Amino acid sequence: MKCARCKMQLKRDLRDGERVDACEQCQCFLIRVTRLKRIRARGLRSPEQLMEDWREHTEIDVTPEVRCPRCRNMMDRRGIEGGNGIPQDSCKKCELMWCDPGELEIHLLAWSNSAKGKEAIQFKKIHESMSGHEKEVLENRIKSLCLGHPSE
Numbered sequence: 001m002k003c004a005r006c007k008m009q010l011k012r013d014l015r016d017g018e019r020v021d022a023c024e025q026c027q028c029f030l031i032r033v034t035r036l037k038r039i040r041a042r043g044l045r046s047p048e049q050l051m052e053d054w055r056e057h058t059e060i061d062v063t064p065e066v067r068c069p070r071c072r073n074m075m076d077r078r079g080i081e082g083g084n085g086i087p088q089d090s091c092k093k094c095e096l097m098w099c100d101p102g103e104l105e106i107h108l109l110a111w112s113n114s115a116k117g118k119e120a121i122q123f124k125k126i127h128e129s130m131s132g133h134e135k136e137v138l139e140n141r142i143k144s145l146c147l148g149h150p151s152e
């Protein structure tokens with residue numbers, strides 16, 4: 001697959017421990033929605049770290065809409081909830097999300113600030129002080145909180 005921005009060949013790479021197809025030139029990448037949810041659930045980076053990482057990308061212009069690198073249809077563009085109007089492109093059919101530089105960080109920040117995200121984080125903290133059956137019940141609850149559309 002080729003980069004939706006510069007048309008370079010996308011290469012396999014990792015973001016927060018999940019496989020993505022990334023462009024070495026513009027640092028954009030394509031990620032499966034299920035993998036994004038796993039990143040959300042894992043919460044490897046703290047909000048402070050996310051802010052720091054996002055600041056590295058603030059000058060990049062990403063205005064034009066993009067086509068899905070897999071099916072070539074125009075991607076569905078909608079605002080990230082809590083993301084201050086920052087748009088996110090995704091392809092429902094392929095279940096893929098296009099991330100311009102810094103967008104993953106904004107997405108994760110917005111998620112950690114949303115009601116569902118806060119609840120998930122809270123459950124995680126409680127989880128650390130539990131054991132056995134209680135943990136299992138909580139894990140299922142966290143999983144169900146992390147499902148749903150990536151921008152919800």
Ligand SMILES: [Zn+2]
Pocket residue numbers: 003004005006007008023024025026027028
């Ligand atoms: Zn590119």
Ligand SMILES: [Zn+2]
Pocket residue numbers: 068069070071072073091092093094095096
């Ligand atoms: Zn597609």
